[in-house]
Each structure stands twice: as C-alpha cells, then as structure tokens.
Amino acid sequence: MKTMTISLKINDPLVTKVAFATALKNLYTSQVDLTLDDTLGVLASAHALQFSSLLQRCSAMMITGLTSGNVNDFYLAGCKYKTGPLAAAAQKWLEMNLVPEVGRQIHLQKVPKELLLKVLRSPRLFTFNEFHLLKTLLLWVYLQLNHRIRTMPTYETMLTFFNSFPKRCSVLEQDEGRGWTALFLCLRLHGVTKGEDLDVLRHINFFPEAWLFQVEASHYHAVENGGDMVHVRDFASEAVRFGVLFDQGYTTYSEMIAVYGFFFEIKGIRNSATSYTFYMQRMRPTDAGFPSSLCQRGLVSLRAQRLVRYEIRAEALVDSQWQEFRTGPITQQFRFGRPACKSQVLEVQTVGKPIYASFSFIFPAS
Incomplete structure (x- = not known):
C-alpha cells in the first residue's frame, strides 16, 4: 500500500508545529481546546488551511480577550489574515483605552503608527483632556526613539529628553520628526489652556514656532472676544x-x-x-x-x-x-x-x- 504525502509550504513565523497541529484537529472535532495564548498561532494556521469556522472562533475569542498586552498583535493579525471584525474590535478598544490604560504601560511602544493615526482621528477617542492626550503621544515618540528601554520613563525624564534636542529647529522639523507630523496634526492644541501646560508646549522644543504661534493666537482672540472660540469651525x-x-x-x-x-x-x-x-x-x-x-x-x-x-x-x-x-x-x-x-x-x-x-x-x- 502506497503512502501518500501531502506537503504544504507555509512561510509564516506564527504558524508553529503546535499551532498547526491544533488547527488540524479541527478536521476531526469541532471542540478544539484553545486558550487565549494559543489563538494567534492557531488563527494563522487556520488562515493557511482555509478553515473559516476555526478562523472565526479564534477571532471571537481574541476580541473577548483584548488587553493592553495583546491589542497591537491582535490588530496586526486581524489585518494580515483579513479578519475584519478582529482588526475593528482592536481599534475600537484602543480608542477607549489608549490614554487611560495603554498610555501608562510599556505596551504603548508597540502601537503601530498607522493604527495610532486611525485612533487619533476617531471621533470616539477617549481622553481625560487634550493635554493628557498630548502627553501620551509624546511618550509614544519617546519610546520609538528609545526602543531598547523596557520600563516606562517618568514624565520629567521625557521632558528632559526632548529639551536636550538642538535648539536650531523643533523635533517635528527634523528629518525623523517629519514622519510624525500627521499624528500631531490630529491633536487639538487649542484645547490646552492651563498656564503650566502651555509652558510645557513652549519649552520642550517639539513643535514648530508656527504651531505655537497659532495656539497662542487662538487663546488671545478667544479672551479678547469674551471667550468666543472664533478659530473653531468644525465641532466634530x-x-x-x-x-x-x-x-x-x-x-x-x-x-x-x-x-x-x-x-x-x-x-x-x-x-x-x-x-x-x-x-x-x-x-x-x-x-x-x-x-x-x-x-x-x-x-x-x-x-x-x-x-x-x-x-x-x-x-x-x-x-x-x-x-x-x-x-x-x-x-x-x-x-x-x-x-x-x-x-x-x-x-x-x-x-x-x-x-x-x-x-x-x-x-x-x-
């Protein structure tokens, strides 16, 4: 009796032997035992094997188990393996938790730039105030520039770091900084109104002079006009x-x-x-x-x-x-x-x- 060998070449580091074997069990039983830690590899294997029901089961389990530690990996997996509900759920979760949760943990370092841009542009984005969102985004930049650190810096450490940059031009005007401009254009800097917070904007040498002038001008005109925000045109x-x-x-x-x-x-x-x-x-x-x-x-x-x-x-x-x-x-x-x-x-x-x-x-x- 001849032995039949089936060969399948898969070039995906997430498809491990254990994950692939777990996915293959789906051929014989619909009750494959899964833990949240297993789902990423099994999802990748299910995609390679075109097991749609297992793919959906993994996706549903991952959506239920979203945390600061896995939201970035789960979002990327949702995009890579074309499981739209998973990618959408990860983005929505981050819209609510970027500032209050992820922004306080080293996991912020792993948030992809394109996902961060989507979150910042979302009308659902939750923040305690505009300055708090600014601090979170500055911290993300700090972690990109110091990618080897594994502990969260203090707020003072971050400010000292940005103050150390050459004064001839702001961070956003330098070669690397220009790539982050789209992110910072999403901020509502006119909503930073506390005096001590405005002092931070002036002294960290992060924003171009034109940006700072626009913020100061918006505050000046609002105060001169009895509080009317004449510079604001779009509520949303x-x-x-x-x-x-x-x-x-x-x-x-x-x-x-x-x-x-x-x-x-x-x-x-x-x-x-x-x-x-x-x-x-x-x-x-x-x-x-x-x-x-x-x-x-x-x-x-x-x-x-x-x-x-x-x-x-x-x-x-x-x-x-x-x-x-x-x-x-x-x-x-x-x-x-x-x-x-x-x-x-x-x-x-x-x-x-x-x-x-x-x-x-x-x-x-x-």
Missing part, C-alpha cells in the same frame, strides 16, 4: 474634550474645569447598579467647594451668559460589544443659577464597567 474635529472614567468604585464623580474664565463642573452619578447620569453645569468662583487653584491666574469672566455647543457621550463594553449613549450636539445658553446653569442630562443604562464618559464643547460666537 475641534471641540475641546474632557473625560471621566467612571469605575465601579464610584457613586459620584465631580471635576471642575476652567476655560477662558468660565467654570464648569462635569459630573457623573450612579443611581443604581445599572443606571447612571452625566451632565455639566456652570459654576461661580464663589460657589461652595470651588477650588481656588482654578482662579490662580486671575482669569475670571464676568459675563452672565455663555453660549455653549456641547455633546455628552458615554460608552461601555458589554459582551465584547460597545454600547454607546449620547446627547447629540446641543447649543445652549448657560447662566448662573438653576435650571439655566445645567446641561441636558445623559441617562445611561448598562451593566458594563467602567463607563467612558466624554464631554466635548466649544464656545460659539455670541
């Missing part, structure tokens, strides 16, 4: 963002923000195990509990009314699917005193935790 891509990561440990969350002498409280309240409300309200510097540090630079608007265009959004992950809640863009005149000082309330019903709540707004001409 230019609104100033503030975020709240409402974790299961919270019953309430409150944060005071100041923009051009106007003060707002952004607030989240847990009403029950699955019910939440989010809103913002205008505050006076004389209100009880108002932090004096917000007025330390002396910019306080005396305008009784402030026209605001805003949107409140919240997202939560439930069974590998993102639930989204939003008010939609609203234009409202904020005054002092209830009810005119309070925004529309966003009601959220979800079992997902945490909740990523975003407050976006601009001050239109009024």
Whole structure:
C-alpha cells in the first residue's frame, strides 16, 4: 500500500508545529481546546488551511480577550489574515483605552503608527483632556526613539529628553520628526489652556514656532472676544474634550474645569447598579467647594451668559460589544443659577464597567 504525502509550504513565523497541529484537529472535532495564548498561532494556521469556522472562533475569542498586552498583535493579525471584525474590535478598544490604560504601560511602544493615526482621528477617542492626550503621544515618540528601554520613563525624564534636542529647529522639523507630523496634526492644541501646560508646549522644543504661534493666537482672540472660540469651525474635529472614567468604585464623580474664565463642573452619578447620569453645569468662583487653584491666574469672566455647543457621550463594553449613549450636539445658553446653569442630562443604562464618559464643547460666537 502506497503512502501518500501531502506537503504544504507555509512561510509564516506564527504558524508553529503546535499551532498547526491544533488547527488540524479541527478536521476531526469541532471542540478544539484553545486558550487565549494559543489563538494567534492557531488563527494563522487556520488562515493557511482555509478553515473559516476555526478562523472565526479564534477571532471571537481574541476580541473577548483584548488587553493592553495583546491589542497591537491582535490588530496586526486581524489585518494580515483579513479578519475584519478582529482588526475593528482592536481599534475600537484602543480608542477607549489608549490614554487611560495603554498610555501608562510599556505596551504603548508597540502601537503601530498607522493604527495610532486611525485612533487619533476617531471621533470616539477617549481622553481625560487634550493635554493628557498630548502627553501620551509624546511618550509614544519617546519610546520609538528609545526602543531598547523596557520600563516606562517618568514624565520629567521625557521632558528632559526632548529639551536636550538642538535648539536650531523643533523635533517635528527634523528629518525623523517629519514622519510624525500627521499624528500631531490630529491633536487639538487649542484645547490646552492651563498656564503650566502651555509652558510645557513652549519649552520642550517639539513643535514648530508656527504651531505655537497659532495656539497662542487662538487663546488671545478667544479672551479678547469674551471667550468666543472664533478659530473653531468644525465641532466634530475641534471641540475641546474632557473625560471621566467612571469605575465601579464610584457613586459620584465631580471635576471642575476652567476655560477662558468660565467654570464648569462635569459630573457623573450612579443611581443604581445599572443606571447612571452625566451632565455639566456652570459654576461661580464663589460657589461652595470651588477650588481656588482654578482662579490662580486671575482669569475670571464676568459675563452672565455663555453660549455653549456641547455633546455628552458615554460608552461601555458589554459582551465584547460597545454600547454607546449620547446627547447629540446641543447649543445652549448657560447662566448662573438653576435650571439655566445645567446641561441636558445623559441617562445611561448598562451593566458594563467602567463607563467612558466624554464631554466635548466649544464656545460659539455670541
């Protein structure tokens, strides 16, 4: 009896003998034992063998198990093996977690530039504020330039590093820096309004002078026009963002923000195990509990009314699917005193935790 030999040449480092053998078991049983650590190699093997059902099973398992440590590899696998849902899920996960989670870990170093660009351009991107997003992106650049390090640098170390560059031109104007320009054009630098944060922009020698001049000019014109953001034309891509990561440990969350002498409280309240409300309200510097540090630079608007265009959004992950809640863009005149000082309330019903709540707004001409 002749022995038949089947030869299959596969040039893919992810297809190991163990992963390939596991995939072949799919010919005999639909109950192939898999762990999350196995899925990358088995996915590659299933693609080579054109086992569509196993490919889908691996993809579903990877979507459920997305973490900071694997999101980059899973995204690249989704693109390479044409499993669109996996690549899309990895991107969506990173849109929510780039700043609060990945940006605090060495895994940030592995985020591909093209994926990072997609995330930065996404209207769903979550950030605590515009400066926090800037710090995350600066840290990504630092890790690209120092690719051998395996521990996260301190914020001060990163600033010192960029300050050490030659002063004749900014980092983005140098040969290597030009390749990152598209990433930094996604930032909303006009949303960086705190004095100490603006000082960082000026002193790290990262941005071209023209960029810094544009930021300073936008602030000057806004202050001169009573807070009106005359430079902002597109709400979707230019609104100033503030975020709240409402974790299961919270019953309430409150944060005071100041923009051009106007003060707002952004607030989240847990009403029950699955019910939440989010809103913002205008505050006076004389209100009880108002932090004096917000007025330390002396910019306080005396305008009784402030026209605001805003949107409140919240997202939560439930069974590998993102639930989204939003008010939609609203234009409202904020005054002092209830009810005119309070925004529309966003009601959220979800079992997902945490909740990523975003407050976006601009001050239109009024």
